[in-house]
Amino acid sequence: MNELKTLARKHAIIKGILHHIEWDQETFMPEGGAESRADQIQWLAGHLHNAATSDEYKNALNKLIDIQTGTVKIDCSDSEKAALREWRKDFVKDTAIPLAFVEEFSALTSRALEAWKIARKENDFSKFEPFLEKIVEMNKRKAEFLGYSKSPYDALLDVYEPGLTADKVEKVFSLLKEKMPDFVRKIKNKPCHLSMRGPYSEQDQLHLSQEILKRMGYDFKHGRIDISTHPFSTSEHPTDCRVTTRLDKNDPISNILTTMHEGGHALYEMGLPAEHFGSPLAESVSLGIHESQSRFWETRIGLSLPFWKGFLPTLQKSLKGLENATPEEVYNFVNKVEPSFIRVESDEVTYPLHVILRFEIEKDLIEGKLKAADVPKRWNELMHKYLGVTPPDDAKGCLQDIHWSMGSFGYFPTYALGTMYSAQLFEKFEETFPDWSERVENGDLLFIKKWLNENIHRYGRQYSPEELLKKATGKEFSSEPFLRYIENKYINAG
Numbered sequence: 001m002n003e004l005k006t007l008a009r010k011h012a013i014i015k016g017i018l019h020h021i022e023w024d025q026e027t028f029m030p031e032g033g034a035e036s037r038a039d040q041i042q043w044l045a046g047h048l049h050n051a052a053t054s055d056e057y058k059n060a061l062n063k064l065i066d067i068q069t070g071t072v073k074i075d076c077s078d079s080e081k082a083a084l085r086e087w088r089k090d091f092v093k094d095t096a097i098p099l100a101f102v103e104e105f106s107a108l109t110s111r112a113l114e115a116w117k118i119a120r121k122e123n124d125f126s127k128f129e130p131f132l133e134k135i136v137e138m139n140k141r142k143a144e145f146l147g148y149s150k151s152p153y154d155a156l157l158d159v160y161e162p163g164l165t166a167d168k169v170e171k172v173f174s175l176l177k178e179k180m181p182d183f184v185r186k187i188k189n190k191p192c193h194l195s196m197r198g199p200y201s202e203q204d205q206l207h208l209s210q211e212i213l214k215r216m217g218y219d220f221k222h223g224r225i226d227i228s229t230h231p232f233s234t235s236e237h238p239t240d241c242r243v244t245t246r247l248d249k250n251d252p253i254s255n256i257l258t259t260m261h262e263g264g265h266a267l268y269e270m271g272l273p274a275e276h277f278g279s280p281l282a283e284s285v286s287l288g289i290h291e292s293q294s295r296f297w298e299t300r301i302g303l304s305l306p307f308w309k310g311f312l313p314t315l316q317k318s319l320k321g322l323e324n325a326t327p328e329e330v331y332n333f334v335n336k337v338e339p340s341f342i343r344v345e346s347d348e349v350t351y352p353l354h355v356i357l358r359f360e361i362e363k364d365l366i367e368g369k370l371k372a373a374d375v376p377k378r379w380n381e382l383m384h385k386y387l388g389v390t391p392p393d394d395a396k397g398c399l400q401d402i403h404w405s406m407g408s409f410g411y412f413p414t415y416a417l418g419t420m421y422s423a424q425l426f427e428k429f430e431e432t433f434p435d436w437s438e439r440v441e442n443g444d445l446l447f448i449k450k451w452l453n454e455n456i457h458r459y460g461r462q463y464s465p466e467e468l469l470k471k472a473t474g475k476e477f478s479s480e481p482f483l484r485y486i487e488n489k490y491i492n493a494g
């Protein structure tokens, strides 16, 4: 086992360096460094691919588990067996894709990212369109390399959420499509006279973000927060997990909820067992489970009345002009439901509809039923169909998300799945801590982190996403807890 562990640890170190220079690209890199950064990323990604598919690595792995059949050849613990199973799965995936393809894909997406930034800034889809077209083509090729039984899109989904297929997504989404528009119609927002128009300085807002992260149990000895166009979290190692946020001088709430979201992601990475670094046991299990952690903090805590009862005094100390605000007013303010253009700023009721729209577009792109050039038109049609609004331009429409420019297709559905998972986790959490709201009201958030550490983070990839959710909640995955939550919070209590 030691030979394999040593090699795999080297791969994880390279991955960490890649994450570091990608983090730098999004935060501090000067614009003129983009071309050379693309070269660096391409070289490192190629080097990683070579190492992870080398004969040396294959032999070390095959001594412990039969790569052909998946039979474990040695006597070892259940968690070590699980690690071998996941190592083998990664190897099979990695060797399915030729090195030349990996390098080409990495170089393309690195340049596409810069093109997307310009297209979005200048509100000019035509500057991104040729890149999108190439990225779709390459994703189709990727699906062929990976293999699938029904839709090429299944192969792409499986990369982010092991075991997920377009059919499964459609089943979950059809229930949401059936119920959610009716909820949106029935919801009446509470009158709210609170005004939070700044300007609030970057410094004050960042200070507030740091304060929230500290309360959540985020350890600044092992992390930091910076500003980027598209907020994200990244991990180089469980001992170095960073987050970014987006600041709007007139909207401090957006920063607070973004910080809690990215903080939730980072706590997952920080909670992985560092002693297993390099093994699947120290890796997050799926994007859906990852997103369940961020949505748990952002929506179930950040949008709750107990949180605002506890946190408002801190907000009032940091930001001027809110002296007379009450927790109930802020609660109504942050829970306003209104169909809008931007996914990351949308409320928790309309949010899944934004995801469904993206799922339908990218599935059609990959299945060859839609051309890149027609994405803006389709986008606006679906916005109108599901949310009843039409974006005024592409910057507020199909250019708003970074994902496609990074080459990620099959990623978006995991956002909605994460929200569903988090709702199911929260029902168990509520049952475990009947006094959770008093504790949160008193400013205690650490017990939440601890519960998530114990039930989700520490397992890494030992269990599949579905197994892990069942282990944590005692139940099979269902979207019912989410629908129950929305109905109780916004309709029954309204």
Ligand code: MG
Pocket: 261, 265, 291, 294
């Ligand atoms: Mg997220």
